[in-house]
Amino acid sequence: MGLTVEQRTEMVKKAIMCQKPERVPVVSKQEPSYAIEYAGYDLKTALWNPELIVKATDKMYADIYCDAGGNMPRFPLVYKISGSRAFVPRIKDDFVQHPEVEGLKYEEYDEYIADPFRCIVNTVIPRLYPKLAAPGQEGSLNYLRTMIADKQVKSKYLAGCAEVEKKYGIINIRRGAIEAPFDFVADLLRGFTGIAVDIRRDPGRVKAAVEATLPLMYKLAKIVNPTPGIIPSLFIPLHMPSYMRTSDFEKLYWPTFKKLVDDLINDGYTLQIFFEKDWSRYYDYLQELPTGVIAYFEEDDLGVVKEKLGKKLCLMGNFPISMLRLNTKQECIDKAKEIIDKAAPGGGYLFCMDKSILTLADAKPENLIAVCEFVHEYGVYR
Amino acid sequence: MTVKSELLQYWEEGKAIEGYNLEEEDIVKDPLHQVEDELFAFILGLLY
Numbered sequence: 314m315g316l317t318v319e320q321r322t323e324m325v326k327k328a329i330m331c332q333k334p335e336r337v338p339v340v341s342k343q344e345p346s347y348a349i350e351y352a353g354y355d356l357k358t359a360l361w362n363p364e365l366i367v368k369a370t371d372k373m374y375a376d377i378y379c380d381a382g383g384n385m386p387r388f389p390l391v392y393k394i395s396g397s398r399a400f401v402p403r404i405k406d407d408f409v410q411h412p413e414v415e416g417l418k419y420e421e422y423d424e425y426i427a428d429p430f431r432c433i434v435n436t437v438i439p440r441l442y443p444k445l446a447a448p449g450q451e452g453s454l455n456y457l458r459t460m461i462a463d464k465q466v467k468s469k470y471l472a473g474c475a476e477v478e479k480k481y482g483i484i485n486i487r488r489g490a491i492e493a494p495f496d497f498v499a500d501l502l503r504g505f506t507g508i509a510v511d512i513r514r515d516p517g518r519v520k521a522a523v524e525a526t527l528p529l530m531y532k533l534a535k536i537v538n539p540t541p542g543i544i545p546s547l548f549i550p551l552h553m554p555s556y557m558r559t560s561d562f563e564k565l566y567w568p569t570f571k572k573l574v575d576d577l578i579n580d581g582y583t584l585q586i587f588f589e590k591d592w593s594r595y596y597d598y599l600q601e602l603p604t605g606v607i608a609y610f611e612e613d614d615l616g617v618v619k620e621k622l623g624k625k626l627c628l629m630g631n632f633p634i635s636m637l638r639l640n641t642k643q644e645c646i647d648k649a650k651e652i653i654d655k656a657a658p659g660g661g662y663l664f665c666m667d668k669s670i671l672t673l674a675d676a677k678p679e680n681l682i683a684v685c686e687f688v689h690e691y692g693v694y695r
Numbered sequence: 696m697t698v699k700s701e702l703l704q705y706w707e708e709g710k711a712i713e714g715y716n717l718e719e720e721d722i723v724k725d726p727l728h729q730v731e732d733e734l735f736a737f738i739l740g741l742l743y
Contacts, residue, residue, distance in 0.1 A: 397741070399742070428699075428701060429700070430700035430735065430738075433739070434702055437742065438738065438741065438742075441741070442741060459741075463740075492743045497743060500742075501743065528696040528698045529698055531696045532697075532698045533735070533739050536732045536735065537736055576696065
């Protein structure tokens with residue numbers, strides 16, 4: 314049975330605010346690349362043609378049940394035009410990948426701390442996007458080309474998806490993404506290897522750089538999602554904590570992340586935060602987070618998380634997509650039931666996979682369809 | 696929490712952006728700031 318947009322909006326809002334809706338909402342985590350393959354289109358052709366991705370999404374939503382979705386693919390056009398070394402379309406199909414890079418050298422920390430945006434423009438971008446720093450007018454023109462490309466593909470994609478979502482009554486619960494300040498410094502500025510060394514040899518500079526990044530992420534949030542409300546949420550994927558020592562997390566990661574979350578929630582936002590890998594070491598910290606956070610877990614047992622955090626945070630995630638690839642339909646349904654029975658009681662829960670589904674090889678469609686339909690039928694609050 | 700950078704041209708209290716007059720603040724400030732905001736978000740968007 315299909316629900317109306319109004320019904321879905323109401324139940325998702327209630328779940329996010331830790332109340333009990335009529336049903337457990339089903340959140341789609343199929344990426345556009347999955348939709349493209351599912352619809353039978355060539356991946357490279359579609360990644361260069363947002364309208365084709367929209368057609369593929371239409372086909373996917375027609376066949377695979379969900380109440381809510383929302384994503385933004387990386388378009389190869391943007392990264393080819395800009396000559397990106399940070400996000401690189403792979404040769405065989407232009408699916409964009411991100412290799413380990415070092416946009417900021419250790420000796421440039423002080424330059425970054427003094428004026429992060431100036432340092433990004435003058436030092437980091439030329440290193441990671443050399444075409445944007447081409448001599449003479451060419452660099453300026455490449456900036457313009459990149460910005461135009463970005464606007465063109467995203468506006469076509471978003472407008473098309475909005476039409477498709479309207480057709481199926483599916484609500485978009487995500488708008489815009491930012492990073493935790495530490496992850497911003499770690500991911501493309503210092504790189505995984507660089508930050509791991511810096512944490513030990515110069516934690517003071519790491520802390521100062523992370524603190525200098527906090528206002529940038531706060532400002533970015535306001536721009537990429539200019540209208541605070543319960544939906545759509547801002548997306549924040551968290552990368553480094555599962556690789557950090559708890560003592561380093563406490564000193565270098567948590568303070569700025571917590572302030573960012575608190576300030577944005579106080580401003581009226583909700584945040585879909587992806588807790589990548591295993592967060593069981595950090596539950597005592599997460600208990601300090603406010604209601605308005607959609608806590609999207611990958612590996613954590615939602616039964617344990619429900620007990621520790623379920624009163625304040627809306628829970629989401631944890632259905633292993635590996636089962637959709639490897640197990641039988643009935644085994645997948647049994648797993649979905651097990652997770653719902655643990656996480657859904659009392660509300661404050663959105664059914665979702667443990668991570669994004671990128672390709673057909675990640676998830677057999679018949680299993681995915683069976684699980685989503687089962688959750689829709691079974692996940693009724695009585 | 697505000698972002699200050701010598702590269703971002705935001706109107707400061709009592710000080711007009713170069714090329715504009717304080718008297719026209721009510722008219723020009725918001726459109727100019729929106730351009731700076733988009734520029735800021737676009738460039739940061741290349742890094743995550």
